Amino acid sequence: MRDRPVVPVKPAVRRTTIAVDVVVLSPRVDALAVLLIRAPIGARERWSLPWDAPQGGEGLEEAAARITGAVLGASPAFFEQVGTLCDGRRHPGDADVSVGIAALSPAGDGAPVEDAEWFPLASLPAIAPRHRTIVDRAAAVVRQRVDQSPLAFRLLPPTFTLSDLQGVYELLLGRRLHKASFRRALQASYLVEPTDEWRSEGRGRPAQLFRYAPKKRRGARRGVRFDLFTE
């Protein structure tokens, strides 16, 4: 940083190869799952993330929607970029640049095509190093933003019980939450509204169904949080 000589930059674009790599996440039996596709014979790894290049005139999230639709039959309504990579790590299509995108899909939506399968986030098979990085980033981003973005609601059907919702939060955060506290905080947030439907799920009292319906509330936030944790 010591007074480096000022080199005038003559900026110019550069031709490279690019890929959109999609981490489709969905809550499966008690764990978040990622959708992988079987790689062609001869590839270094047997599985990979769904990916493709954006087509002409197509935005990145649009491309992610197309790719997901092709593999899952349903297209999630929520995407979030988790970082763009341009490093030495290997990509299955040898793209120079990879745009990582997380796609959130409710539990019941769509079904994987023949060569695709859900894998619990915690026990993935071997995938290309760059895909590994993208999956890890997607998990980190989702965990980090869960309380600032309506991520959890995108992993649930349009109506859900509060226990469902709490379950998703517990999946994302990786820890148990206290029922009464969770509900009180949710109440105060005006993020959901009750429907007049109830769901009976076998044993136990039936639960009321809610829907995501955030009320306008201007950000009159309080002091600083310093929620920074050094691992």
Next chain:
Amino acid sequence: MRDRPVVPVKPAVRRTTIAVDVVVLSPRVDALAVLLIRAPIGARERWSLPWDAPQGGEGLEEAAARITGAVLGASPAFFEQVGTLCDGRRHPGDADVSVGIAALSPAGDGAPVEDAEWFPLASLPAIAPRHRTIVDRAAAVVRQRVDQSPLAFRLLPPTFTLSDLQGVYELLLGRRLHKASFRRALQASYLVEPTDEWRSEGRGRPAQLFRYAPKKRRGARRGVRFDLFTE
């Protein structure tokens, strides 16, 4: 979304042009400022963000460091991606894809080269639409992550007073904070440690200098926050 036919994807990379666009942010007189460079004669807008294509074998943040170094003479130690764009909006070099990167620079570091200037975030001159989007995203990202990432410390020199730090938080958050609450929260966070130096800044009592020195503290966080605000 209605049962779209499953189109088998034959993924393939695609050649495109790419640019790294850097939003260098620094606290200037009572406002966050962005570093812009004068565009060549004949360009649609007279100013633009510093940008260039990543060179061979160079990572994206590395490219951002090089670009910033060339324009500011000093290279910030902190970069954060704020999103990758691939849409119709115009880029000064007509890149297909733009990777937006925020670079945080302490107030005194470096000096703009001849054709570069600081502009307060609130009153920018006309720049290319894509650059406008990237600046807005950078501002949003920085505001959103300020309490989860040590962003504020990257806008300050290695040692600083607590009033300096509070000032940066107020800049980033765009609202005033209460002194006593701020300091109590900071204390509880173990993010800074006092040095044995004091700084006398003209009138008033001299202030103790602190440095950023996060102590390890495992994330034993509490309930959910639902800090989601719908504008």
Next chain:
DNA sequence: TGACATTGGTGACGAATTGTTACTAATTCG
């Protein structure tokens, strides 16, 4: 039919955190 297990839902209380007021401390200015 009537315990009992199971899941949903809530009131209430003490503990912890946060917002605020008000004060003390150390310096410059006139």
Next chain:
DNA sequence: CGAATTAGTAACAATTCGTCACCAATGTCA
């Protein structure tokens, strides 16, 4: 010297949070 200005903190009130205890509504099974 006193007034003005900035730094720093103790202490109190208001609010929020974690927890416990309980009630409600259903299915199971003797």
